[in-house]
């Protein structure tokens with residue numbers, strides 16, 4: 001089984017046709033504002049390899065405009081507060097408006113002890129409405145599981161936040177061995193197909209939810 005093109009529901013073998021294409025003459029909608037959240041801040045992390053590889057594919061698409069929110073670039077305490085002190089507000093100011101502005105998310109997560117990193121959960125927990133009524137796709141990596149257990153747990157987290165997680169994911173099992181020293185994937189066909197599927201689903205949901213929010217504010 002090729003875990004890179006993981007399907008989360010193995011009862012649906014023939015995937016429906018998603019995508020932003022079509023034969024009609026309707027004008028293309030504005031690009032969706034996509035925030036790519038890099039979830040590891042570990043010293044010596046592998047995250048940039050996976051992130052750069054993904055970003056090289058996401059940023060060439062005309063249906064997304066991409067921003068990168070890296071947990072390593074924001075210093076948020078693990079003690080949450082409804083009235084954060086000025087230094088914390090300054091850190092939040094680096095990320096919160098960008099998460100609020102985003103119309104879709106791709107969360108890039110490694111797997112730590114069969115779950116996702118605390119650094120990622122901390123960023124998620126500092127926010128609430130920023131995630132609401134928006135779609136979330138996943139890129140995962142790790143050891144033998146490719147981060148799939150982290151992703152399945154994140155689906156529960158984002159459901160609580162009124163976000164919609166898309167079905168297909170991109171997973172890199174034993175990730176260190178999949179990329180060469182230049183950060184190129186050694187056998188890119190399957191992960192590139194997986195990226196396209198995930199982003200097509202994200203574009204569909206992102207456009208649908210953008211339209212829905214503009215017609216009727218999400219009530220929670």
Ligand SMILES: Cc1cc2nc3c(=O)[nH]c(=O)nc-3n(C[C@H](O)[C@H](O)[C@H](O)COP(=O)(O)O)c2cc1C
Nearest residue numbers: 040042045046047110111112113114142143144145
């Ligand atoms: C604390 C810790 C726990 C880990 N637990 C798992 C695990 O449960 N399953 C797995 O497949 N890989 C596990 N790994 C391997 C990581 O997923 C892998 O090293 C990944 O590259 C870490 O991402 P990062 O370097 O970007 O932080 C663990 C790594 C660390 C540091």
